[in-house]
Amino acid sequence: MFDWLIVGAGFAGSVLAERLATERGDKVLVIDRRPHIGGNAYDRYDDAGILMHQYGPHIFHTNSRQIFEHLSQFTEWRPYEHKVLAEVDGVLVPIPINLDTVNTLYGLDLTSEELEAWFAERAEPVDEIRTSEDVVVSKVGRELYEKFFRGYTRKQWGVDPSELDKSVTARVPTRTNRDDRYFGDEFQVMPLHGYTRMFENMLNHPNIKVMLQTDFAEIRDEIAYDRLIFTGPIDEFFDFRFGKLPYRSLSFDHQTLDTEWHQPVAVVNYPQTQDYTRVTEYKHLTGQQSARTTLTYEYPADVGDPYYPIPRPENAELFKKYEALAKETPDVWFVGRLATYRYYNMDQVVGQALATFRRIEEAHPKTPAVAVNGAAPRLGVG
Incomplete structure (x- = not known):
């Protein structure tokens, strides 16, 4: 009993x-x-x-x-401290979007203050922010939304960001400084x-x-x-x-390579290309030393474990x-x-x-x- x-x-x-x-x-x-x-x-x-x-x-x-x-x-x-890069227009840039992201993508040399104005010029006014699309275009405009968010979200969730609650993309901040950490929490371990x-x-x-x-x-x-x-x-x-x-599922392709490192950070996102959404290299997370490395390719799916x-x-x-x-x-x-x-x-x-x-x-x-x-x-x- x-x-x-x-x-x-x-x-x-x-x-x-x-x-x-x-x-x-x-x-x-x-x-x-x-x-x-x-x-x-x-x-x-x-x-x-x-x-x-x-x-x-x-x-x-x-x-x-x-x-x-x-x-x-x-x-x-x-x-x-978790760091993520996104492959956009053939270049690896920090995500969440920050000062280095914009300067690298567009060949600019903006300061933080100039980037605020740059975002403001491109932001689209939204009367009521309801969807994930609204969150992004109201902050940084449609071009960055298309490059970073729309394709990734469609792969991850199986629907367009315009059909998803605002909470999904609201989880990802936009920064005007060079902070390239994915999270800003006090405890990151x-x-x-x-x-x-x-x-x-x-x-x-x-x-x-x-x-x-x-x-x-x-x-x-x-x-x-x-x-x-x-x-x-x-x-x-x-x-x-x-x-x-409705639940979204995932499938995983785990691979071990005979090389010390595969990518510069733990996770690389693919918002524009590939069927998978991201690739994870675990030694970045664990601090292990090894001549080999293990990766996971992540594929969203409609069927499978919720x-x-x-x-x-x-x-x-x-x-x-x-x-x-x-x-x-x-x-x-x-x-x-x-x-x-x-x-x-x-x-x-x-x-x-x-x-x-x-x-x-x-x-x-x-x-x-x-x-x-x-x-x-x-x-x-x-």
Whole structure:
């Protein structure tokens, strides 16, 4: 008999499993249909001895000291500031767009102040910024939008940026200085020994049992548990009652080359050419030294494991129907990117999981006796 069954051994499920076991002494069963823990952040050493990410690059960054310090219980860190180049017009230039990007592409020698005016001359007025296209053309104009964003977004999401919510491209800033870091967060680090080791430490508790290659649908009526935390697709939980929520998938081509380095930074984006969106070289992330190098070519797809909820208005409306069902489902907590249909970063999922734990504590205060029953079900939105 378990106090909790947690479906999914990624960030949401693992963070909650550790909190429930450590802080409350609850007995927790974590299941995952994959043959490993860590969800999409799973990393492993390949045949060349390179620590690589099975599901594409995962770069940890956050402005939350609380989230950083929480995860620091389970890993040491190595400082790492992520840098990305984009191949545009046959030249590798920094992305997000900055002063060097514009000067290199156009053969200019602008200062930061001059670049502000240069952007302003090209920016198109938009009455109401609703879409990803609106975000970009209102800041830097249509030409840079076409060069950097339109093709990449169409490959990544399968739809034009004019059909996507503004949140997608709003994630990528535009800079007038020479800052070529992809993120601006206070904490930018990588787990020193990898994400999988961090998850192993998180789940290493006598009250936590992990079952891999286990499908929830096959065991949901076979295992005794009091309450459920679900981190998978919410539409799947409800047997697609209102139809399938659209998710974007990915496929990966992992290659090892007999050369020390392949590219100057960890990730190179291809907004204008190629079927793949980006190429990742992992030694930049891990700091490993090797005469060989491992790369991942990333291909977006409509079919396959769900990775990204697609932020469009009609999808949000469909999700609201499932959200209403979730609120009527007692003793089930929905947490994570797929269960709450939100395009969260890793740190945001950790924050959501910690917030959900606090709500669990309020709803089911732990006493020497059995935890209180009958609390209202809720979504774990933090």
